[in-house]
Amino acid sequence: MEYLKHECGVAMIRLLKPLEYYQKKYGTWMWALNKLYLMMEKQHNRGQEGAGMACVKLNTEPGNEYMFRERAEGSNAITEIFGKVHAAYNNLSPEKLNDVAFAKANLPFAGEMYMGHLRYSTTGKSGLSYVHPFLRRNNWRAKNLCLCGNFNMTNIDEIFHRLTKQGQCPRRYSDSYIMLELMGHRLDREVERNFVEARKQGYQDGDITQYIEDHVDTVNVLKSSMEGFDGGYVVCGLTGSGELFAMRDPWGIRPAYYYKNEEFVAVASERPVLQTTFDLEDKDISEFCPGTSLRVTRNGECFISPILEPKGNHACSFERIYFSRGSDKDIYTERKKLGEQLTDSILNAVDNDLAHTVFSFIPNTAEVAFYGMLHGLRRWMNDRKIRQIESLGHKPTHEELEKIIYEDVRSEKVAIKDIKLRTFITEGNTRNDLASHVYDVTYGSLDANEDNLVVIDDSIVRGTTLKKSILRILDRLHPKKIVIVSSAPQIRYPDYYGIDMPRLEEFCVFRATMALLKERNMTHYVLEVYEACKMELQKPKAERHNIVRKIYEPFSVEEINRKIVEMLRPTGMTTPVELVYQSIDGLRQAIPQHKGDWYFTGHYPTPGGTTLCLRAFIYYIDKSTLI
Known part of the structure; x- marks a missing residue:
């Protein structure tokens, strides 16, 4: 078989309990960070041109960083990005490193939300600036957006024309960047909608921020952003205020799976990745239905929501023949x-x-x-x-x-x-x-x-x-x-x-x-x-x-x-x-x-x-x- 560049891989973990819980039960607050590393290594076959990861800390005080990102190019990118993360911990004593309160307040990547991405280029464009996740910054936590995905859009020219006709001026002609800006724009509008509503209800100052972060609905963002895209995709996102979402295309072309229990929610491109990483049975894991999203709110509530009307079952058969890991029970049989x-x-x-x-x-x-x-x-x-x-x-x-x-x-x-x-x-x-x-x-x-x-x-x-x-x-x-x-x-x-x-x-x-x-x-x-x-x-x-x-x-x-x-x-x-x-x-x-x-x-x-x-x-x- 000739060497083929193929679909990217995604991995997400959202902790549903405080970091102290994982320190006590698993011996380290880094439990999710370590699991993200395993999930990405188990999907190494899906991308060897680059890798990236992101983390969001919940409930930080103003003046402190709460969104973190590392990216690297090359086949050793996973090792490189996790090496950089752990390098920040090298000079700490064991007592400091195991102090959850200290880690939460002072250490990068000590958070509750994690995202990972493995990249294969499908456009011929290379360089660190094209490695996911992509980050859109803002002083309002709820307007910060981190995005990654396994996708290729066939009508990016039409979307680009639609944005420029509205007066926007995208910095790059790339489906990744255009999706980031389009979704970021819709997220801004969702925040502003809640700002107006909060004012109507008489909220003032910081209470308005609290209202916004409690009421931001990423379903609205996805419905208004993804309508009109043509292609196969799994899109994953984190917001600075603590919203997590993942969505599969309405044709069901690209694969995505998730698992949820009382401790965490996890998303991956392949079922065996979740099985191996978290010691699960195949029946424990759910596949995203076409056109649906998984959403976890900042309060830890999990929802499966329809976003776009399903357009039939067109799940990629070549994925089963070649690209996915053969350790999946069904793929092995097929x-x-x-x-x-x-x-x-x-x-x-x-x-x-x-x-x-x-x-x-x-x-x-x-x-x-x-x-x-x-x-x-x-x-x-x-x-x-x-x-x-x-x-x-x-x-x-x-x-x-x-x-x-x-x-x-x-x-x-x-x-x-x-x-x-x-x-x-x-x-x-x-x-x-x-x-x-x-x-x-x-x-x-x-x-x-x-x-x-x-x-x-x-x-x-x-x-x-x-x-x-x-x-x-x-x-x-x-x-x-x-x-x-x-x-x-x-x-x-x-x-x-x-x-x-x-x-x-x-x-x-x-x-x-x-x-x-x-x-x-x-x-x-x-x-x-x-x-x-x-x-x-x-x-x-x-x-x-x-x-x-x-x-x-x-x-x-x-x-x-x-x-x-x-x-x-x-x-x-x-x-x-x-x-x-x-x-x-x-x-x-x-x-x-x-x-x-x-x-x-x-x-x-x-x-x-x-x-x-x-x-x-x-x-x-x-x-x-x-x-």
Whole structure:
């Protein structure tokens, strides 16, 4: 599987009791801080470009800081930001460090509300200023806003235009900053609404502040802010006065989970993160429903509130195949099922010759699908053994039974993830040569020129790793035939909801299809699709259809597979290669509850996704030399 930048990760903890409670029960007031560290480390897979954390102290006196933030770039960002936090405590005596009153009054990050974020860029923009959480400051505690999220908005141009038309002047053209300013503006309005109401009721001076902080309703803020956004998102926020909120998009594209008891509320992007960190059962944890928010008030009251009308179940299926941790009970089962359902296609590829076929996987994310594949093959083999025994027509001898029973599916650890290419090597040929050695093989794991080799991967996206490394290295074992199996269907369409796959030409399936169209002199067909895409963009956004889907209609999956092999086969390689992909029906059977399959079908859940795909095809043709 090629390295992909993908969805970010979020983590939140809201303590519901005073810090003294945690000092007494768990031996440290840092209990929540330590749990945040674990939650972020458990989601390290979701972001290695940067990380950030924030903390809010409740009920501070004027003149004292109450919102804290640390951010860092790079794969070691989590260690760096927590190292900085703990560095502030290094010179304290154990007595001082364990003095809760002293910590609350004097130490940074000694608070009741915590937020963490793991970042992968989906826009190509980098630098510390783009690392979450984002902070908007104000002298009114209730107007301070700290924001982070796992999101990518498809219509940021429209939102930007809406703000500038109102007279606003955003400092950056970024969905993160525009959302911060838009939500911050609505938070200001909510505070001002309560200020007016407090004055009407006769409150004066500091009592007005108390009234505002007791009555700020982040549901109002979210409803007025998030209406009009198109995309997949989980948005999390803290206010300086002590409000916590988290919200999931109305299509349910991006994942989010929460847990609440009498001591704390916690939010994370993945269920196993909460299970492991807090020693919970999966049934204890709730998933955010599409369009809903979790809100915890400054007084510790917790509410689940509808914000936007749900727009169907379009939870990302690729999340289940690749991005999320396989330790989740349901994801583990789904990935095994994806492998098992490929049994018939794999048997066809090797002519049912299991005696001369070795099965393996590309490390490491495809390992669970590999177990499922073995399970399916062994069931098929056991059924065949039963038929063989039944067909003997007599009581079998020991030797006859032994010959039948001992036949097994041959599996080996053939491919090994060996090295990580160092980025300081930049010279083209040298870098490409080193890249080809990212994987190694186990020599002697099959009989040369006699055995087929079947290797399963979670998905095939660009095909770069296959061409530059995997096929070349597997060929060193001299198999009779190589079968590359993808537990996911053909990836044909870009993603615009948080994964770094925005261009059609990145996908080997699309490149192979375009090559077939050119070979068969179907330029006129391509241009017809191109013009139809442009016509579609003239329609109202909600009425647009993904015309790019027509580009694949002239060809079967098998025809495209053969072309992919032709394009990805390394120079000089003569071993026959076949590709086997998961079917769309197989995907839906294995992952029935996550219907977001736009990567494979082109059925985008939002008008913004459809629009960006149409534009991507037009852009590709405008700059293409193929047509």
